[in-house]
Amino acid sequence: MRRRTAIEGYNGSSYDERSGEVVIRVFGKADRAKALESARALYPGVPLRLEIDNTMPTLDHTRGGAHLTQGCTTGFVARDRTSNHVGVITAGHCNFSVARYSAPDGSNYDMTRRQWDMTPALDLAFFWDNHEPTSEFYPTSSATPRSLVGWRSVSDTEQRGYLRTGSYLCHYGVYSDTQSCGEVTDKAFAPAVYNSAGTFIGCGKPGATVVSCGPNFVRVDKVAKEGQVALQCIGGDSGGPWFAYGNAYGINKGGYRSTPNDKMTCQYAFYTPIIRINDINLTLWYGGNVVNGIAQ
DSSP: OHHHHHSTTEEEEEEETTTTEEEEEEETTSOHHHHHHHHHHHSTTSOEEEEEESSOOOOOEEEETOEETTTEEOOOEEEETTTOBEEEEEOTTSOOSEEEEEOTTSOEEEEEEEEEEEETTEEEEEEEOSSEEEEEEOSSSSSOOEEOOEEOOGGGSOOOOSSOOOOEEEEEETTTTEEEEEEEEEEEEOOOOBOTTSOBOTTSOTTSOOOOOOSOEEEEEEOOOTTSOBOOOOTTOTTOEEEETTEEEEEEEEEEESSTTOGGGEEEEEEEEGGGGGGGTEEEOOOOOEETTEEO
16 A cells, blocks of 8 residues: 555556566556655665556456357356355356356456256356456447346247237347347247257256256247348357347347358247346346455
């Protein structure tokens, strides 16, 4: 604290073992001569070196719509109701205990899985660490995030019927690498889920008894709309956000492509409704004070 108040533009210090100098870092706009004079007063007789930083250091941020390097996408930022830890939701079938988070803002670090469940009604996991979370998500591959402003339940979501159109929703996955959209066609969808080898795996956890998916997921079909990219989906989009504007609708679970590895042939995708995060004791997080990953 003394260095920060005594040295103009102080931005950290370290010891250089090779030169035997204490290195004092200051912002470029600081009066360098004055900063050096103040540092020498604090460290009389100690070899000093002044180094200049052009920008302030910032914390890495945790957001939805980012990349988990084992092959998934983060959905939305949430808070664990019990521990108050803040982290990100993804799909439960992103089955790894530690994931490498990376985002367009340059954030890159490991996150640990803290909550995890896969049932006929949901496919969710929750990762957190000690980085700074923000109540934002990436809706595209650009570095510009969008604020999370609310959520919508299944009852608030329109399903295509004979006399009405379904809600028009968008999703983002880092592997399809675009915001793409479609129309809700089934709010009680029970997908048949297979692995890449064509084996039926259902909706349970890996290694557990195989169970079929229940009518608990929301299906979105490809529908072209002017000004929007028609629905795309590919492996690695799992866990990504489903949204309309700044409202959260769900966490991506899977999709159907007429050509297995071609995102452009996506016919429909389906997601776990966002309300299901309550089942693993989470709530969406809209910002606030966080210290060491814990909401205060």
